[in-house]
Amino acid sequence: MADVSTIRALDAVKALAFIGDLSMGQPTDHSLRTSWLAARLAAEAGHDDTRCGVVKAVSLLRWSGCTANAAGFSEWLGDDIGAREAMLAMRPGWAGEAETQGQVEAAITPLAQIHCEVSGEIARMLGLDDTTQAALRHIFEAWDGRGLPERLDRAQVPEAVFVVALASDLEILSRVYGLDSAQKLIAQKAGRQYPEALARIAVAQAGAWLAELDGHNEADRDAPLDALPMQQGTAPEIVADVIDLKLPWMAGYSRRVAEAAAGCCARLGCDAEMRRSTYLAGLLHGMGRMAVPNTIWNTPGRLSPAAWEKVRLVPYWTARAGKQIGALARESEIASQAYERLDGSGYFRGTAGAALGREARVLAAAACWVALRSARPWRGALSVDDAARLLGEQVAAGRFDADAVGALVSGAISPEKDAREAVAERTKPARGALLSPREAEVLRHISLGASNKEVAKVLLMSPSTVRTHVESVFRKLECSTRAAATLKASTLGLI
Known part of the structure; x- marks a missing residue:
């Protein structure tokens, strides 16, 4: 991190x-x-x-x-x-x-x-x-x-x-x-x-x-x-977790982008300030996603021109966020460049070449890498090799920074595994104290939108056993809805 x-x-x-x-x-x-x-x-x-x-x-x-x-x-x-x-x-x-x-x-x-x-x-x-x-x-x-x-x-x-x-x-x-x-x-x-x-x-x-x-x-x-009567500081990840609640299958996505981007910066030898700003930009880059209806995000295949135009405005709304959140204006600006490309084919500005700073180049590559490595309702997660091949093709086409992509996919441990292990290390006591391994596994599946029947099929359990585990998770997390359980579990590093 x-x-x-x-x-x-x-x-x-x-x-x-x-x-x-x-x-x-x-x-x-x-x-x-x-x-x-x-x-x-x-x-x-x-x-x-x-x-x-x-x-x-x-x-x-x-x-x-x-x-x-x-x-x-x-x-x-x-x-x-x-x-x-x-x-x-x-x-x-x-x-x-x-x-x-x-x-x-x-x-x-x-x-x-x-x-x-x-x-x-x-x-x-x-x-x-x-x-x-x-x-x-x-x-x-x-x-x-x-x-x-x-x-x-x-x-x-x-x-x-x-x-x-x-x-x-x-x-x-x-x-x-x-x-x-x-x-x-x-x-x-x-x-x-x-x-x-x-x-x-x-x-x-x-x-x-x-x-x-x-x-x-x-x-x-x-x-x-x-x-306002509130504490002075708070964990920035809460913003990312709230963003990701909009689409159940994106639970934890913004955190993974932020971790991948920060890890990439570390491999490139960037200083602490750049790692910090890129990490925060990764957490915030999905704010504009809130302006697009879920029916569009859940559409498999090619979007209609009207739907695509809404998607192209996602980084515009993220940029607008910086005007409301003065202290995070710079990070919001970097976040709004997550979908720009070096050849000018990105959105919403169509910025190209030297106009894209190093942080923006890293974030763009990290966001694409994590998206390819994440499952979607219409496809499974791509393997490390397949994701690396596709990103390599984009580098050859002049769309992504070669150094950033190389840093993302290099090494014996991939960035998303780095992120998982870092989270696991930080939250090991919380996980062990709160949930059993089976409960944590059930929670991970329901946090991604799976029904009890779907979890039962994947984990080879009966639906009634899954229901018992879900009820136990709710009781331990002091929640009564899956969304609240997902949010609290994200904060505690349980998913």
Whole structure:
């Protein structure tokens, strides 16, 4: 691993806010604007500084769990991004004209459960206080007791949930429909989604607040975030793990790219700073993937021109992330060059030759190497020899840096094996203390999206035995969903 142990927790939160906004089909500053509005609403309602700090943090992490249920939304509605954007905008028929309210609730309740559990787990990993964690674990509960997933009585729901829900509605509805319509729609939801008294404050102040917010530059809008009550540093890998939850078959992918890129830098004799920046860029390079529906990522074979155009914009969105995460701007810029090629045939900029720095060349080769060596729903992982041959052909065609590719595939131990052994060494005590070898094996398979029946077939077990192991893993990891178990296991180095 590169010489990276922590990044600022606030930068991780901003990265997760950016990822969440893309996943929900929102502008990339939606969560930041919601945080500002929520703080104003809370202050106007008489909340003290501590409670205002909670609503800021909850606003930024409200969508942090949405990568975890993207596969479920995709399976249910086809377009996991477009469907959720329509849902937030209260567009009629977002769940399909033929579906009854009961069918919608039956489909969306388990997805809400996944989202809430993962969001709360992320807050815990970031060292946020218990109140913030609780709010995120109940983020879809409602004032009238008909919220999701538990339909809790209002007295059991942290007040930050209602403040953030209202601030989010104000930000989205005013942008989509205009201020007057937003005020009417909020009035209709008052007494159901959030308390009437809070809604009256928002309706009365909406015009002034939005005008003030629109007049702010980024520094003015972001300044209050520096006072958020959170730990100073956090592991950067949490961002990568949340990215990879979007597609179950990509669990651990961003970490492997980062490890391969850092290992390549070490073999090339690069200094510690280059190893660090390339490693971080590897963790971040998939942020833009959130803007592309899962149906496109799951498509075998050639993509349509329209789908391919969405994929070509992935590094563009990653580059945009740097504007939201100032302290990681340089690493985001390197990350956005992961799909550029030396001959100018890459995307999104079409940068070529000397314009691509050494870090970008290493990252591009590492990302391709790990992709070839990873299984996909439509193909198995390529062998070391086959992957090396294909990369060699790309070097001969002038697309990849020969030194970077040589460093990746040289030596008796391949980079991805280096990465696995490094992780195993760092987390050996955690693995041994928590899970049995069989449980760890089952967890590795379910983290990649395999069903109990599929795991049983591969491991030559009965489905009931697999189910017993899964239940034991959930109990030991204190989780109730596969997505949360995957996230926690990634952090602990169990997969």
